[in-house]
Amino acid sequence: MGSKGRQMALIAGTIGMFAVLWLRTFFLQIVQGEYYRKLSEENRIRMEPVEALRGLILDRNGVVLVENRPSYTVAVMPDRSENLDATVAYLGRLTGVGEAEIRRKISTQRRWPYQPVKVRRDLPFSVLAAIEEHRYELPGVIYQLEARRSYPFGSLAAHVLGYVGQPTRREFTKLAREGYLYGELVGRSGVELYYERLLHGRPGVRYTEVDAFGREVQMLSRRDPLPGARLYLTLDVRLQKAAEEAFGEGRSGALVALDPKNGQILAMVSRPAFDPALFSGVLPQKTWEAIQADTSYPLLNRAVQSAYPPGSALKPLTALVGLASGWVSEDTEFECTGAFPFGDRVFKCWKEEGHGRLDLIEAIAQSCGVYFYQLALRTDVDIWAQYARALGLGRPTGIDLPGEVRGLVPSKGYYGKGWTQGLMLNLAIGQGEVLVTPLQMACYAGAIGTGRWVRPHVLLRVEEPDGRTFAVESKSREVPVPPEVLAVVQRGMLEAVEGEEGTGRAARVAGVRVAGKTGTAQNPYGEHHAWFVAFAPYEDPTIALAVVVEHAGHGGAVAAPIAGKVLSEYFSGRWVAEGR
Incomplete structure (x- = not known):
């Protein structure tokens, strides 16, 4: 090829090279320009989710029971770190969390890469200053x-x-679809x-807007979070305090006080208790392991999640069944x-x-056992079980608290071929296989006192962030017991407290006639449970309650005095004037 040919080839090659470059530039800037612009913007603009404030929880009179306090949390955004290994190592030393734990958190959150990985909550000011x-x-x-x-x-x-806590990975997969942010604390009980x-x-x-190193330059815009609703509970903090003080320390058991006309829970105690604040911040693993290993089960709400034999506190039921079925009258001796x-x-x-x-x-x-043994021989267990369930025993009450157990009211079918009338002798006095919760027994007492069973509830009303308010309606049903039958049982319970030979005299309240029933439930694992x-008041009940103290002995000596203190507080002038 001559010099002229080589020159032409060089010119053609140069033109071809520039054509390729031009076409590539055209493709990048025109065809894919928007795509790369977005990439640039995403590299420059950081989206940070902002948690919403959880709603406050208050008692019936507006006293705050649960609120929110400010707290600093440090987090890492892996996609914004130039050298993640170096960042994790440095952050681990500053926060005391440790490099391995931070890496575990990042790995756990890999499915949600654009949400901050929270490294440590409740950051001490000294650590915050060091990070800054x-x-x-x-x-x-x-x-x-x-x-x-x-x-x-x-x-x-x-x-x-x-209390609140972090959801499991499986739980969050579902919560994420509802708009939850990774690392948010949610209700656990x-x-x-x-x-x-x-x-x-x-x-x-x-x-x-952030710079190339991920450092914030300025805030561009924000969408404010919407706080949760404000919940007013049926509890009264004064009566709750009185109930917990009356129960005392070092005991296990439960107490429930409610309004038998509308089902509002006025006080609910479970012992032993726990401090819910432990779970709202950083809960050390050793602390959680100690709580889990505690054989007294402090996280268990015994008022709704534990079932006990009721002992003689169930004798009014057996009397009621005998009267309604015509097996005895009030004069039967x-x-x-x-x-x-x-x-x-x-x-x-x-x-x-x-x-x-x-x-x-x-x-x-x-509380004569021999009387009820003889009544038991006349009692049909299936009819007895039917009335027990009508009074709310052996089935969940439907209270708005999680984990409620149903208890057990056995019928002839429960025993099958093992049924004998001798089993009825135990059931008649609240022993044997029958099991009840303290909440069920409070509802049972209220149903005997008023003739209506009410569904218990702890939520009184809700206030939405936009100002809308709605109240919880009470639900009740008439118990299928003739009024004249209820009247006899009510008088028996009145005599148990107000009579000279009653076993519940320790529950008396000056100026108020109280009707009640003691119970001492045999316990194969130790001392009897006191009920x-x-x-x-007897004439027109506005409060019903149940008390059980585990391994404590006789109901009249232990449980009745506790009830008396709670009733005294309830009927004090301060409560009547301000609390109802």
Whole structure:
């Protein structure tokens, strides 16, 4: 090829090269320009989710029971860090969390790469200052002002209020579809869990401009979060305090006080208690392991999640069934010698020397076991079970708290071929296989006192962020028991407290006639459980309650005095004037 040919080839090659470059530039700038512009913007603009404030929880009079306190949280955004390994190592030393733990958190959150990975909550000011001092050495690291749950009254009503915690990975997969942010704390028990959707609110978002190192330059825009609803509970903090003080420390058991006309829970105690504030910040693993290993089960709400044999507190039911079925009348008398032989067993009364000859009202008041053994021989267990369920036993009450157990009211079908009438002797006095919750027994006492069973509830009303308010309606039903039958049982329970020989005299309240029933439930694992149920005033009940103290002995000596203190507070002038 001559020089002229080589020159032409060089010119053609140069033109071809520039054509390729031009076409490539055209493709990048015109055809894919928008795509790369977005990439540039995403590299420059950071989207930070903003958690919504959880709703406050208040008592019936507006006293704050759960609120929010400010707290700093440090987080890392892996996609914004130039050298993630170096950032993680440095941040691990500053926060004390440790490099391995931070890497575990990042790995766990890999499915949600655009949400900050929260490294440590409740950041001490000294650590926050250190992070701020080294912020230019920590690209992709941010700290956020968040809200943590705070409990002004400590462990008061802890089992009703509940606590918050981080959801599991599986739980968050579902929550993410509902707009939840990774790392948000959610309700884990009590009202915090049951009304999670009302309390949670709607997260916001904050857009900021950052430089090439991920450092914030300016805030561009934001969408404010919407706080959760404000919940007013049926509890009264004064009565709750009185109930917890009356129960005392070092005991296990539960107490429930409610309004038998509308089902509003006025006080609910479960012992032992716990401090819900432990869960709102950083819960050390050793602390959680200690709580899990505690054989007294402090997180268990015994008022709704534990079932016990009710002992003699169930005798009013057996009396009611006998009257309604025509097996006895209020004048029916039986002789009590202190023991009742049946088959190859001897069933004993609590009073060794016996009560002598008693009618039905006297038998309820003095809690005569032998009287009810003889009534049991006339009792059909299936009819007895039917009335028990009509009074709310052996089935969930439907209270707005999680984890409620149903208890057990056995019928003939439960025993199958093993049924004998001798089993009825135990059931008649609240022993054997029958199991009830303290909440069920409070509802049971209220139903006897008013003739209506009401569904219990702890939520009084809801106030939405936009000002809308709605109240919870009470639900009740008439118990299928003739009024004249209820009247006899009510008089028996009145005599149990107000009568000279009643076993519940320790529950008396000056100026108020209280009707109640003691119970001492045999326990194969130790000392008897002490029971007491009541309603008052006798003439027109406005409060019903149940108390059980585990491994404590006799109901009249232990549970009845606790009930008396609660009733005294309830009927004090301050409560009547301000609390109802």
